[in-house]
Structures are given as C-alpha cells and as structure tokens.
Amino acid sequence: METKEKIQSDLLQFLSRQFFVDIEDIQIDKSLIDTGIIDSMGLIEIASYIKKTHGFVVSNEQMNRDNFGSVLKLVDFIYKTKS
Amino acid sequence: MHNNIKNVKRCTKCILSANFPRIKFDEKGVCNFCNNELLHSTEQEDITSATLEVQKLFDDKRGKSEYDAIVCYSGGKDSTYTLKLAVEKYKLNILSFTLDNGFISPVAFKNIEKVVTALGVDHITYRPSYEFMKGLYRVSSLENIYNPKTLTRISSNCNSCISIINITSLKIALEKRIPFILAGFTLGQIPSNTIYYQNNYEFFKESRKPILDKFKSEIGPEVSRYMEISEDLLKSSESFPHNINLLCMEDITENEILEKIKPLGWIKPGDVDGCSTNCRINSFNNYVHTLKFGYSPYELELSHLIRKNLLSREEALEKLFDQPEDQINYAKSELKLDENQILKNKVV
Ligand SMILES: [Zn+2]
Numbered sequence: 001m002e003t004k005e006k007i008q009s010d011l012l013q014f015l016s017r018q019f020f021v022d023i024e025d026i027q028i029d030k031s032l033i034d035t036g037i038i039d040s041m042g043l044i045e046i047a048s049y050i051k052k053t054h055g056f057v058v059s060n061e062q063m064n065r066d067n068f069g070s071v072l073k074l075v076d077f078i079y080k081t082k083s
Numbered sequence: 084m085h086n087n088i089k090n091v092k093r094c095t096k097c098i099l100s101a102n103f104p105r106i107k108f109d110e111k112g113v114c115n116f117c118n119n120e121l122l123h124s125t126e127q128e129d130i131t132s133a134t135l136e137v138q139k140l141f142d143d144k145r146g147k148s149e150y151d152a153i154v155c156y157s158g159g160k161d162s163t164y165t166l167k168l169a170v171e172k173y174k175l176n177i178l179s180f181t182l183d184n185g186f187i188s189p190v191a192f193k194n195i196e197k198v199v200t201a202l203g204v205d206h207i208t209y210r211p212s213y214e215f216m217k218g219l220y221r222v223s224s225l226e227n228i229y230n231p232k233t234l235t236r237i238s239s240n241c242n243s244c245i246s247i248i249n250i251t252s253l254k255i256a257l258e259k260r261i262p263f264i265l266a267g268f269t270l271g272q273i274p275s276n277t278i279y280y281q282n283n284y285e286f287f288k289e290s291r292k293p294i295l296d297k298f299k300s301e302i303g304p305e306v307s308r309y310m311e312i313s314e315d316l317l318k319s320s321e322s323f324p325h326n327i328n329l330l331c332m333e334d335i336t337e338n339e340i341l342e343k344i345k346p347l348g349w350i351k352p353g354d355v356d357g358c359s360t361n362c363r364i365n366s367f368n369n370y371v372h373t374l375k376f377g378y379s380p381y382e383l384e385l386s387h388l389i390r391k392n393l394l395s396r397e398e399a400l401e402k403l404f405d406q407p408e409d410q411i412n413y414a415k416s417e418l419k420l421d422e423n424q425i426l427k428n429k430v431v
Binding site: 033036037040042065 | 230235
C-alpha cells in the first residue's frame, strides 16, 4: 500500500506537468480551481489520472468538493478508496 | 499584429512562441514541450485505452435510444470527418446539431447541408439571437472571464461559443435520452486524458458559477437560457451522456481528412482564416487573444500536429499567419469594438 506522502508527491508531479505549474506554486490546502491551477475540464483530467495511476474509476457522486476540493482532499480520497 | 506574431522567437521544432506560458528553450532553441518535459507523457496509452473503452460503450448502448449520439457539427473539416466516422465506422444512428453563432461562413452552411444529406442523418440548427451572441463576444473580448489555463488552448470567444454548444448539446441529449455527445476536437485542442468522459454537470456547474455570474452581470439574465440547464431537466435525468472525441483516436493528416470528406461535397470556404474551416469570427478571436497574451490560441494545437508529423512546421506557420485583416475588421465593426478597448485588460 502506498503512503499518503507518495500519493501526494506523484499527484503534484502530475499536476505540475499537465497544467504547466511549478510544484511550489500549488497551495495544497486550497481549491485547484479557485487558485487558477485547473479549470473544470481539469477535474476530468484528474479523474482520468486517478483511474490510470490508482486503478479505480471515480463515480459522478464521488466527484465533489469533499474529495476534489484540494490536493490534500484528493490524497485522502485516493488513500481511503484504495485501502 | 501580424508583425508581432511573425517576429516573436519560436521553438525551432514546433511553433510555440517565447510568450507561451511556462516555455523554456534549450541551447538548440528547442522548447520544453518538444523535449517532453510537459504534457503528453502518456498520450499513446490514453489513445489505446480510449479506443477500447469507447468501442465497448458504443456496443453496449447502440440502438437503445431514439438516437445513439448527437454530433456537434460546426461544418468545419474536423467535425465533418467526425460525423462521417460516427455513421460509417461506428455505425451509430446520429442526430447532427449545429450552433449558428451568427458568423458561420455561407459556404460552411452549404457544406452542412450537403454532408448531412450525403450521410443521411437528421439535423438541427440552433441560432441564439444575434444580439445575444454579439454581447457574448463583446464581453468575452473585453473582460478576463476565463482561467488563463483554459486560454492556453483556446481563445476566450471560442470558449464562450463552445460553452453554449456543450450546454445545448447536453440539453438535447438529456431531453432525448441520447447516450453520447460526439465532438470534433483533436489532440492538441484537448489533452489526451479527456478523449472520452462522462458528463458531470452538477460539479461543473459549481466550478463554472463565477464565470456564469460574470456573464449575467455583464449581459443580463438571458445568459441562463443559453448557458444553464434547468433543475427540472436535471432531476428527470437518470444518467448523463458520455462526451467522446472520435478524431483523437485516428492517426490522420489534414490532407487525408480533406480527401475523405470531398466525396460528401465538402468545399473549403474562402472567407475564413488559416486556422478555421467554418467560422468568420475566428480571426478576430485570434487577434484578441494575441493582443492580450502575446501568443496565438492555435500554437499548442498546431505544435502538437508538428510533433506527431501530421503537419510541417512551414504549413503550421502559414496557417498561423493567415489572419485576414478584412475578417478582423468585419467582426470589430459588428461588435463595435476597437483595439484600445481590448487592450484595457491586457494580460501580458
Ligand atoms: Zn517546441
């Protein structure tokens, strides 16, 4: 089982590459949309990343602010779903 | 403007310019996108898995609704080929849908008529009031409505138009219980991890609220009619359609596409810019974007085609520079906008 730290560093790597942003510029406790890192299509891209990297499909019900509201929330969501 | 886009420093392999966000050049003048430091890390993997999944989805849903899919059909070459693929390759029962934004080339309209006739599909055109569309383009040109991230791939005006296309096609799909919405985007226009996805209007709605509020305050409550879906319709919908971009799964050059759609009667319009095959406001949209950001909204897409050997660098530059002044001036006068007004909200 991957640690939360590993899930987080992989996710940040992906965000940095996919959305052309320095990792240092990503505020991990803030909404990625509100801080301008991604737009609404970015949510689809993250869901696709989760499917590919962590092997599970994000349902429409799961795609909400509790799970997708920040990097920290995403990491928690991925960790919980996998364990 | 032409001198600006012609003189700017560009990657020696693709055509991304020094003004493009996050760009860096190595000692040979090659950019960090070409050097595979950003994006495209898993593109082939994405295409392979999308191809399998999409085939499965089609096989599962084909023949179970009034229509299998709605195709967002602009009359341009890419969506024409998408329509052809949907009918002939994927054997889907199609409803073709065109949004008339008030700036569609008359030749494009003839193309639409010829192509839907040749392919034998049902077709509808929806034309929001011209006053509304002009208002939408004015606001999209003047204000900084969208996340700059969105605008690395598309101009603000095109994005507004496409929002209406997305919402309208989703409405029709929900009303008629159509399981698929097909569009003619290519890789480069969209990232490879969004070739297909299931619509999630509720969450999109939340993330798009600030944009919608801005439009409502600038244009008026009628924005709702074109850019929102009623609660009643949402409540009565059991599942949401998948959006799929068939062209992303095809390895095909522009010339090959033109060859394939010629037998349908499709002719290239003469009154559009080098980056469009249907829309007469596109060159103005590019002009606004270049004024504000210092790079063209087509740089990422054309560069992607170069990297995939689907277009030469020379051909790409030719398209980029082919921005007819008369088209730009026509839109400026229709929208009653001048350069100084646009420059007020310059980003770079
Ligand atoms: Zn390059």
